[in-house]
Amino acid sequence: MIRGGMMQLEKLIDDVDAGSGNRITINHLANVLNLTKGTVSKALNEYSDISEATRLRVKRKAAELDYRPLAFAQAIKTGKVRSLGLVFQTDSERPFLADFLTGVSQTATKKNWSLTVASAVTEDEVLSTIKRLIDERKADGFILPRTKVKDARIKFLRAKKIPFVLFGRTQDHTDCAWYDICGEIAMCQAVERLFFLGHRKIAFVNSDLEYNFAYLRLKVYLTGLEKFGLKQDNSIILSGVMTTKDGEIATRRLLEKSAPPTAILYATDVAALGAYKVALDLGLQIGKEISIISYDGVPEGAYANPSLTTFKIDTKKAGEQLAALLIARINGELVDLLRETDPAILYPGGSDGSPTVSSKELSCMLEKAKIVKL
Amino acid sequence: MIRGGMMQLEKLIDDVDAGSGNRITINHLANVLNLTKGTVSKALNEYSDISEATRLRVKRKAAELDYRPLAFAQAIKTGKVRSLGLVFQTDSERPFLADFLTGVSQTATKKNWSLTVASAVTEDEVLSTIKRLIDERKADGFILPRTKVKDARIKFLRAKKIPFVLFGRTQDHTDCAWYDICGEIAMCQAVERLFFLGHRKIAFVNSDLEYNFAYLRLKVYLTGLEKFGLKQDNSIILSGVMTTKDGEIATRRLLEKSAPPTAILYATDVAALGAYKVALDLGLQIGKEISIISYDGVPEGAYANPSLTTFKIDTKKAGEQLAALLIARINGELVDLLRETDPAILYPGGSDGSPTVSSKELSCMLEKAKIVKL
DNA sequence: ATCGATAACGAAACCGGTTTCGGCAATTAT
DNA sequence: ATAATTGCCGAAACCGGTTTCGTTATCGAT
Numbered sequence: 001m002i003r004g005g006m007m008q009l010e011k012l013i014d015d016v017d018a019g020s021g022n023r024i025t026i027n028h029l030a031n032v033l034n035l036t037k038g039t040v041s042k043a044l045n046e047y048s049d050i051s052e053a054t055r056l057r058v059k060r061k062a063a064e065l066d067y068r069p070l071a072f073a074q075a076i077k078t079g080k081v082r083s084l085g086l087v088f089q090t091d092s093e094r095p096f097l098a099d100f101l102t103g104v105s106q107t108a109t110k111k112n113w114s115l116t117v118a119s120a121v122t123e124d125e126v127l128s129t130i131k132r133l134i135d136e137r138k139a140d141g142f143i144l145p146r147t148k149v150k151d152a153r154i155k156f157l158r159a160k161k162i163p164f165v166l167f168g169r170t171q172d173h174t175d176c177a178w179y180d181i182c183g184e185i186a187m188c189q190a191v192e193r194l195f196f197l198g199h200r201k202i203a204f205v206n207s208d209l210e211y212n213f214a215y216l217r218l219k220v221y222l223t224g225l226e227k228f229g230l231k232q233d234n235s236i237i238l239s240g241v242m243t244t245k246d247g248e249i250a251t252r253r254l255l256e257k258s259a260p261p262t263a264i265l266y267a268t269d270v271a272a273l274g275a276y277k278v279a280l281d282l283g284l285q286i287g288k289e290i291s292i293i294s295y296d297g298v299p300e301g302a303y304a305n306p307s308l309t310t311f312k313i314d315t316k317k318a319g320e321q322l323a324a325l326l327i328a329r330i331n332g333e334l335v336d337l338l339r340e341t342d343p344a345i346l347y348p349g350g351s352d353g354s355p356t357v358s359s360k361e362l363s364c365m366l367e368k369a370k371i372v373k374l
Numbered sequence: 375m376i377r378g379g380m381m382q383l384e385k386l387i388d389d390v391d392a393g394s395g396n397r398i399t400i401n402h403l404a405n406v407l408n409l410t411k412g413t414v415s416k417a418l419n420e421y422s423d424i425s426e427a428t429r430l431r432v433k434r435k436a437a438e439l440d441y442r443p444l445a446f447a448q449a450i451k452t453g454k455v456r457s458l459g460l461v462f463q464t465d466s467e468r469p470f471l472a473d474f475l476t477g478v479s480q481t482a483t484k485k486n487w488s489l490t491v492a493s494a495v496t497e498d499e500v501l502s503t504i505k506r507l508i509d510e511r512k513a514d515g516f517i518l519p520r521t522k523v524k525d526a527r528i529k530f531l532r533a534k535k536i537p538f539v540l541f542g543r544t545q546d547h548t549d550c551a552w553y554d555i556c557g558e559i560a561m562c563q564a565v566e567r568l569f570f571l572g573h574r575k576i577a578f579v580n581s582d583l584e585y586n587f588a589y590l591r592l593k594v595y596l597t598g599l600e601k602f603g604l605k606q607d608n609s610i611i612l613s614g615v616m617t618t619k620d621g622e623i624a625t626r627r628l629l630e631k632s633a634p635p636t637a638i639l640y641a642t643d644v645a646a647l648g649a650y651k652v653a654l655d656l657g658l659q660i661g662k663e664i665s666i667i668s669y670d671g672v673p674e675g676a677y678a679n680p681s682l683t684t685f686k687i688d689t690k691k692a693g694e695q696l697a698a699l700l701i702a703r704i705n706g707e708l709v710d711l712l713r714e715t716d717p718a719i720l721y722p723g724g725s726d727g728s729p730t731v732s733s734k735e736l737s738c739m740l741e742k743a744k745i746v747k748l
Numbered sequence: 749a750t751c752g753a754t755a756a757c758g759a760a761a762c763c764g765g766t767t768t769c770g771g772c773a774a775t776t777a778t
Numbered sequence: 779a780t781a782a783t784t785g786c787c788g789a790a791a792c793c794g795g796t797t798t799c800g801t802t803a804t805c806g807a808t
Contacts (some may be wrong), residue, residue: 023509026795036758041796051756071510072446072455073794076763081446083490083512090476093673097472102464102493109492109503114512116457117491118483119476129483135397136445138457138488244677273677280679299467300674303618303647305654400765410788415766425786447764450793 024065033061044069071114075137084108084326085139087118087129089146092242093270095298096315103319104143111327127156134162141330143167143322147178148210165326165338167318168212177329177338179321183213183295184220186311186344187265190293191224193346194263198354199291203236203261205250205271214239217267217295236261247274255282255290260362262355266294269301269310272351276304282369289362291352295344306350313344398439407435418443445488449511457488458700459513461503463520464493466616467644469672470689477693478517485701501530508536515704517541517696521552522584539700539712541692542586551703551712553695557587557669558594560685560718561639564667565598567720568637572728573665577610577635579624579645588613591641591669610635621648629656629664634736636729640668643675643684646725650678656743663736665726669718680724687718 030037035054043050043058050058061067075081086104088094105115116139120126130153133139141163144153147170154176157164166178194202204221207214218239225232235257238250247266251274254261266272272294279286286292287306294301297312325338357365404411409432417424417432424432435441449455460478462468479489490513494500504527507513515537518527521544528550531538540552568576578595581588592613599606609631612624621640625648628635640646646668653660660666661680668675671686699712731739 025793037795038759038797039757041794042757045796047797049756054756068509070450070794071512072449074796075446076444076450076765076794077796079763090472094472097475098464098468101471101475101491105491105493109494109506114507114510115491117475117479117489119479120483132483133488135442136488138445244673276677276679299618300677303650303674303678305650305679399763411765412767412789413787415764416787419766421767423786428786444764448766450764450795451766453793 024067026067026069029058029062029065029067032065033058068112079137080140080330081137082112083114083116083139084323085116085118085130085133085142086145087120087126087133087142089123089126090119090121093244095270095296095300099315100145100319103316103321104323105319107320107323108327111324113323113327115323123152127152130156134160141165141326143326147212149212149215150210151212163326163329165322165329167322169216170212175335177325177335179318179325179340179342181313181318181344182341183311183313183344184216186295186346187217187220187267188224188227189346190265190295190311191221191228191230194265194291194293194352195228195230197263197291197352199261199263200230201233201236201259201261201263201359202230203254203264204238204267205241205247205254205264206237206239206267207242207271209239214267221265241267241271244270244274247271248277249274251275251278255284255362255366258363259359260366262357262359262362263291263293263352266292269294269296269298269308272308272310273300273304282366284365285356287350287353288356289365291355293352297344297347301349302347304349304351309349309352310347311344312347314342317342398441400441400443403432403436403439403441406439407432442486453511454514454704455511456486457490457513458482458697459490459492459504459507459516460519461492461494461500461507461516463497463500464495467618469644469670469674473689474519474693477690477695478697479693481694481697482701485698487697487701489697497526501526504530508534515539515700517700521586523586523589524584525586537700537703539696539703541696543590544586549709551699551709553692553699553714553716555687555692555718556715557685557687557718558590560669560720561591561594561641562598562601563720564639564669564685565595565602565604568639568665568667568726569602569604571637571665571726573635573637574604575607575610575633575635575637575733576604577628577638578612578641579615579621579628579638580611580613580641581616581645582614588641595639615641615645615648618644618648621645622651623648625649625652629658629736629740632737633733634740636663636731636733636736637665637667637726640666643668643670643672643682646682646684647674647678656740658739659730661724661727662730663739665729667726671718671721675723676721678723678725683723683726684721685718686721688716691716 026037026040030040033040039050040058043055044062071082084104108115116133118129118133120129130142142157144164145167147166147168149171151170154170166176169178169180191202206218209215222232236254241247241250247270251264254264264275272292275292276286279290284290293309295311297310301308301310321340329338400411400414404414407414413424414432417429418436445456482489490507492503492507494503504516516531518538519541521540521542523545525544528544540550543552543554565576580592583589596606610628615621615624621644625638628638629652638649646666649666650660653664658664667683669685671684675682675684695714703712
């Protein structure tokens with residue numbers, strides 16, 4: 001009858017004299033108070049068949065002895081472990097994960113919840129990871145970062161009736177709780193800004209269109225063009241750009257055109273940073289011969305040269321809000337009350353300015369640069 | 375007898391016909407197999423008083439039905455929740471948290487463990503957060519990132535006899551399991567590289583000396599100096615530099631000296647990135663008039679101009695190793711078998727080169743630049 | 749004075765596992 | 779052939795909570 005795998009290290013003398021044991025349990029509390037543990041539990045959980053007097057007495061004593069119930073012991077009956085789930089996908093760069101996690105975990109901690117994190121490479125893996133966390137009840141609900149226009153995670157969680165909250169909306173967000181940054185407005189502002197700086201040919205380098213934020217940003221970029229009477233030119237609208245390397249390639253492609261844009265709008269900073277390499281290669285001055293504006297506010301942007309003009313989002317706050325929303329959702333709050341947005345705020349840098357050369361001149365410059373290089 | 379706080383949404387018809395219920399429990403399994411749940415449990419947990427035949431039969435059926443025990447239900451008896459704890463401090467920049475988490479969580483997932491993450495601002499908060507996670511048994515052990523020379527977390531966890539594993543060694547690491555990157559060797563290589571490029575006055579901008587990695591890097595920087603017959607000059611050794619902003623200030627101070635260094639070694643990329651702003655301000659060409667080398671391999675470094683010469687560490691791998699080590703530690707493996715190191719690998723960039731000006735000339739240049747600015 | 753309702757608590761079942769202990773049958777030792 | 783051991787499994791206690799149900803005392807109404 002020897003136990004196989006693990007070994008039990010401790011289990012010292014701890015329970016010899018009951019009461020001085022390590023953690024204080026609901027039984028200790030009940031003994032001290034001369035009540036049964038059932039009564040104590042009910043008192044702590046606001047049952048209506050406990051007198052106000054006892055409830056108070058119990059709560060006071062619990063606070064005094066610093067009693068905190070074990071979440072997993074509760075879970076065995078309630079099914080809830082007081083833990084938020086977060087599964088992120090590592091297929092692309094995640095510049096502000098740290099801030100985001102800080103936000104989530106701080107709010108969770110504050111409310112005595114915890115945060116279970118996992119990561120997966122593919123979308124299928126994300127789903128199976130979520131499934132595992134549900135099956136093993138490691139989380140009561142999920143924060144879904146980077147929502148897609150049609151999001152498999154949402155479908156999955158809806159079917160399983162597991163609470164979740166979106167970071168970013170989705171196509172059909174009835175019955176969804178969400179927090180979002182209004183990136184759309186920012187994109188329109190960006191077009192406006194470039195227009196008044198004198199740009200008339202403004203390209204757009206977008207992320208993968210399956211992401212909802214990308215979809216929205218494109219939509220509002222087009223709205224912006226229309227608003228200022230600029231005609232839509234599909235040859236200078238690129239999408240699917242997720243990394244800095246991608247951004248580099250996209251930028252190069254735009255500048256190789258016979259009539260290159262004088263300004264480029266990027267859906268993300270990560271993509272925009274690719275432009276710096278290209279500019280360096282081609283001997284182009286960012287902010288003068290070519291203007292760029294992007295979106296996110298990653299720290300690298302501030303240290304680029306010239307610094308990146310970008311719309312910054314407060315990722316930490318996003319994490320805080322999402323945690324609070326999810327906890328409320330799990331506690332049964334209605335989704336209609338669980339929807340929030342915040343704006344993105346413009347941080348002007350040196351990467352945009354009035355065009356010093358026209359599209360034609362730019363094209364000539366680039367042609368010469370190419371020849372010199374040969 | 376109305377339940378107070380929460381509301382119980384579901385609890386549908388699910389248990390009407392036992393067996394088709396949602397999750398399959400150990401009882402289902404036992405029924406199907408015509409065994410008691412005790413026997414099933416023992417079979418799955420490698421107890422020696424179960425015949426090989428039954429053990430196999432049980433395991434096969436368990437796999438077939440995709441039975442997975444609830445960690446929290448096990449925990450109520452065993453005290454172990456199969457979860458790794460990670461509490462990080464947000465007082466300074468954390469450029470590679472995402473990679474690190476990916477590593478940790480992937481290994482954890484692979485072994486059917488999960489990862490509980492929390493963050494705290496101050497050191498005291500870190501300790502109290504760890505304490506809370508222990509008290510509530512949200513984690514069975516902890517990964518301690520960024521160890522200090524004398525680390526309060528280690529003292530705390532030692533006293534509580536909670537398993538932990540260090541990312542980076544500490545002064546007294548007897549009875550500690552750890553994973554570390556040999557940053558020391560890299561620092562010596564860096565001095566060597568700069569020496570052979572022709573530098574004779576090499577400054578060192580270090581992180582806060584309370585961190586063990588900083589302590590080690592300083593030590594080996596000094597060893598490097600000695601090895602190449604360079605004398606130690608305490609006026610060009612700065613420490614306590616944790617952010618890019620700090621790095622900027624430190625760099626400025628070094629260059630303002632009457633005999634400025636021609637090369638600066640930074641303990642971290644985050645600090646080194648500060649040098650780019652200073653160089654821009656002072657009209658200095660990095661890689662020519664001033665050389666810099668640093669350590670970490672953050673993505674920003676590759677996109678700086680010129681790109682940063684740095685010793686890169688594989689943060690994701692670090693996470694993987696640490697997770698594996700901690701799980702082994704929790705399972706009772708001896709600490710002596712749980713120690714690993716990996717080297718940091720040099721990624722040459724354009725930020726270092728042979729000095730084009732001497733220390734004296736550099737000083738003159740900077741003096742002129744200052745006057746021009748006035 | 750009797751009865752029913754209600755307020756407030758105790759007793760015990762329960763959740764899904766783990767672990768102890770006891771007992772039966774088969775094997776081995778005497 | 780009998781006793782002692784061993785192998786293997788079932789029965790039941792247990793973990794720390796929650797929840798159901800039953801019980802008692804009190805109170806107001808009749």
